[in-house]
Amino acid sequence: MGGYKVEQRFVTHHGRRFHFVSYDGQPASPKKDVAATKPAWFLMSAGKRWEVMPQQLGQDLAELDGLLTQWLDAHVFAA
Numbered sequence: 827m828g829g830y831k832v833e834q835r836f837v838t839h840h841g842r843r844f845h846f847v848s849y850d851g852q853p854a855s856p857k858k859d860v861a862a863t864k865p866a867w868f869l870m871s872a873g874k875r876w877e878v879m880p881q882q883l884g885q886d887l888a889e890l891d892g893l894l895t896q897w898l899d900a901h902v903f904a905a
Contacts, residue, residue: 830865835887837894840903845870846894848881867894876901 830850837844846867854862865881878897 833881835867835891835894837891837898839895839898844894844898844902846878847875849875869897 832850833848835846837846847870848865848867851862851864851866852860854860865883867878867881868875869878879893
């Protein structure tokens with residue numbers, strides 16, 4: 827039985843190193859009023875995580891790193 831495999835990417839941008847981790851989606855929980863989620867990439871920093879974008883299995887790593895860099899520009903380095 828195959829399970830979800832967590833992936834990690836380290837991206838250096840503007841002289842800083844960023845750590846991204848993929849997490850599996852979660853099923854909905856009507857009792858807790860929580861909607862289902864899909865697998866996604868998260869930025870890890872200072873013991874916290876921020877959702878970045880949905881994960882696409884089998885995505886080209888150069889393309890993925892480019893998308894993560896674009897997210898950093900828009901959310902971390904935005905003026």
